[in-house]
Structures are given as structure tokens and as C-alpha cells.
Amino acid sequence: MKTQTQAEMGIHFPSWRIILYLLLVLLLVCLKEAAGDLQESSKHSHLLMRSSRNIDHQMHHMDPSVHVFFTVDDLKAGKKFPIYFPYKDHSASPHLLSREEANSIPFSSSQLPHLLELFSVPKHSPQAKAMEYTLRLCDFEPTKEETKICATSLESVLDFVRAVFGLDTQFKVLTTNHLTNPVTQLQNYTVLEEPKVIVADKIVGCHVMPYPYAVYYCHKAEGGDRLFEMLLGGEDGERVEAPGICHMDTSHWDRDHVSFRVLKMEPGTSPVCHFFPASNLVWVPLSA
Numbered sequence: 001m002k003t004q005t006q007a008e009m010g011i012h013f014p015s016w017r018i019i020l021y022l023l024l025v026l027l028l029v030c031l032k033e034a035a036g037d038l039q040e041s042s043k044h045s046h047l048l049m050r051s052s053r054n055i056d057h058q059m060h061h062m063d064p065s066v067h068v069f070f071t072v073d074d075l076k077a078g079k080k081f082p083i084y085f086p087y088k089d090h091s092a093s094p095h096l097l098s099r100e101e102a103n104s105i106p107f108s109s110s111q112l113p114h115l116l117e118l119f120s121v122p123k124h125s126p127q128a129k130a131m132e133y134t135l136r137l138c139d140f141e142p143t144k145e146e147t148k149i150c151a152t153s154l155e156s157v158l159d160f161v162r163a164v165f166g167l168d169t170q171f172k173v174l175t176t177n178h179l180t181n182p183v184t185q186l187q188n189y190t191v192l193e194e195p196k197v198i199v200a201d202k203i204v205g206c207h208v209m210p211y212p213y214a215v216y217y218c219h220k221a222e223g224g225d226r227l228f229e230m231l232l233g234g235e236d237g238e239r240v241e242a243p244g245i246c247h248m249d250t251s252h253w254d255r256d257h258v259s260f261r262v263l264k265m266e267p268g269t270s271p272v273c274h275f276f277p278a279s280n281l282v283w284v285p286l287s288a
Helices: 016-034 038-043 057-061 099-103 109-118 126-139 154-165 258-263
Strands: 080-084 148-151 171-174 186-191 196-198 204-209 215-220 226-234 239-247 272-275 281-285
Touching (some): 099 154, 126 204, 148 154, 154 204, 154 215, 258 272
Antiparallel strands (some): 148 215, 171 281, 186 226, 196 226, 239 272
């Protein structure tokens, strides 16, 4: 397990804004993973591009998995916008190890050659690159503004959430639920009910990392972010209940971030919102 607590920022460590940028990149990596094996995804990408005739023609030339973003103007019943909700059979997904098992395995980019051999992952393969990405992101020390952990066991996840909320605070987890048979394709979804605002002083997001066993990158959300629960209906009849988060200040984001291309906006002009894949977890106090 790689555990990190708040520490003073060294001159070689990235700022929290870089970490936030990497997390949104990670979100897209996770969506690609949900579409299938890294090697298989490129082979079958034409199947994922099937979408509604009403979606802007330009959107057909983008990877469908980037369509997780929306704007605050979409937070109204009756609004319709294109979204890609990936679905992955959780029975075939990597599982969380026990704390004892996790602590017995090195978790550092410096140990990558040993880990590739341990898990029989070919060097220079897409899986090896994904493992390296995960380890390097987890190796970053937190700045003093942030609280984060790379958790490799359920105990580690729960310990982190308790540390953020306080030992006496009860909490609950939100995740994306497919209420009907999932349809893994880019299509227009309609907001069926007024989004429910989740009022919480503290929010913990846990993102699944690409790795041979389950690794969650958990972090305390930045101040000012707004959380919602939404019920959506797809054009193919699918119904999805999903948490969405809006990042209210994007003025310091990279101008080339994919969200600006998808939403056709510039940094700082409007909040950027996104849904969480079904495998990701959002923790809030029970009172929220």
C-alpha cells in the first residue's frame, strides 16, 4: 500500500492543479479500461462510435469515452446531451487485496521491473505502461493543500475516509448505477428529474487505477466543487443514476484539456462537470 499524508511541498513536486489535471486524465484512462482491454479497445473502436443521429457530426471524430463532461446549464430536468457511460463486468475486474496481502507487495515505480515480472506483464506492453502511469502518479507527494492516498485494500480506503471525515462521522458511498440493461455506447441522455444537490463540507472521490489488482486513488475534493445525483434516460431506453461533480474554477486548467474541446469552451469561462464511471466511488457524510 502506498499511503501519503499532507506534507510541505518540495520544489520538485507538482502543485495540486497538476494533480487535478492528472486525475481528469485518469478518469479518461479508466473509461478506456472499462471499454475493454487496452489492446482490444483500438480493435473494436468502431463499435463504440455508434451514436444518435442527433449528435453533432464533429463528435463522431472523437473517442466516445471523452464524453463524460457537461456544463452547469445541463443541470435541469429535460436537458439532453451526449454522454458515454461505460460498463464493465465487475466479476471480471481486479479485486481489492486484504491489507496483509497488499502490504506484502512493493508499490513503487522504482520496483516496476520486479512488479512486471511478478505479474507476468510484458515490458513495453500497454499494460506495462498503464502500471507505470499508476505507480508514478501514486509516487507524487501531496502538497500541503491536498489529502490523498493510493489504497490497495478496502481497509485502507475506509481508514482514509474516516481520517478525512472524522472518526465519529458516519458516511455513505455514491456510485453510478445502471437501472436497466447497460448500453455501452455514446448516445443522448435526458435529465429525467431535477438533479439532487449533495450538500457536504467534505467529499472524497476514489478513482480506479489501471493495475493488476484493484488500486483506488482517493482524494479529498477541492473546496468549491459541487456534487449532484442525477437520473438520466438514454435514447435506447437505458436509465442511469449517476453522481456528477462540477469543478467551479477552471481558470488554471491546461487550455488543451479535452473537456474544453468537448464542451467548446475556454479555461475559466464556465465550470466543468463530469460523471463518475460505475467503478469509481464518491464518499460523503451520511447527513449529506
